[in-house]
Amino acid sequence: MVTSSNKGVWIAIDGPAGSGKTTVGRRLAQELNFQFINTGAMYRAVAWGLVRGLKLEKMRIKLDGERISLNGKDVTAQLYNEKLDRLASAAARDPGVRTFLIKRQRELAQGRDVVMEGRDIGAVVLPEAEVKIFLNASLGERARRRWRERGGSLEEIERELKERDERDRGFGRLEPPPEAVVIATEGLSIDQVVAEALAAVRKALAR
Numbered sequence: 001m002v003t004s005s006n007k008g009v010w011i012a013i014d015g016p017a018g019s020g021k022t023t024v025g026r027r028l029a030q031e032l033n034f035q036f037i038n039t040g041a042m043y044r045a046v047a048w049g050l051v052r053g054l055k056l057e058k059m060r061i062k063l064d065g066e067r068i069s070l071n072g073k074d075v076t077a078q079l080y081n082e083k084l085d086r087l088a089s090a091a092a093r094d095p096g097v098r099t100f101l102i103k104r105q106r107e108l109a110q111g112r113d114v115v116m117e118g119r120d121i122g123a124v125v126l127p128e129a130e131v132k133i134f135l136n137a138s139l140g141e142r143a144r145r146r147w148r149e150r151g152g153s154l155e156e157i158e159r160e161l162k163e164r165d166e167r168d169r170g171f172g173r174l175e176p177p178p179e180a181v182v183i184a185t186e187g188l189s190i191d192q193v194v195a196e197a198l199a200a201v202r203k204a205l206a207r
Contacts, residue, residue, distance in 0.1 A: 018142025039118035
């Protein structure tokens with residue numbers, strides 16, 4: 001059993017696209033009865049709004065479990081495609097967007113037990129997280145996973161992921177903090193990765 005502090009217990013999961021962050025984070029949150037926060041979906045929602053002419057300062061993002069709404073409109077189903085992959089990655093390099101969303105992400109975590117996944121959670125968003133996990137896998141393995149999810153051209157997916165890795169670097173993104181537990185997910189089942197992550201969580205919280 002995990003005992004919450006006043007601020008809540010924070011678990012940060014980081015890693016590149018296709019490393020399994022969302023699946024593992026969701027499972028971990030279910031196991032621990034924590035709230036799951038997918039920050040990538042928040043960047044996607046902002047990107048979706050920007051291309052439709054919405055002003056950043058006017059955007060209201062709300063999470064309801066796995067659903068995300070923007071200014072009262074549920075946009076979840078419209079956020080996961082190659083176009084939004086590129087737009088969200090580009091938006092994440094905008095200091096204004098980052099400042100706006102980091103503030104919102106910290107607000108969502110405050111006073112709650114959360115599993116928050118993204119690119120820079122442990123390093124930037126929640127540096128005080130009790131547990132920091134970094135998931136990784138080779139480019140080829142991550143491309144195959146994305147191909148199994150979405151279909152299309154494996155070669156094109158691998159090229160897109162490589163370009164996205166390059167765009168995502170900087171601002172503390174894709175850089176595991178020194179204290180992070182790094183889990184190489186290649187060759188492991190989701191159950192095995194979740195088991196390793198749970199072991200890391202229990203070890204950290206027992207200290």
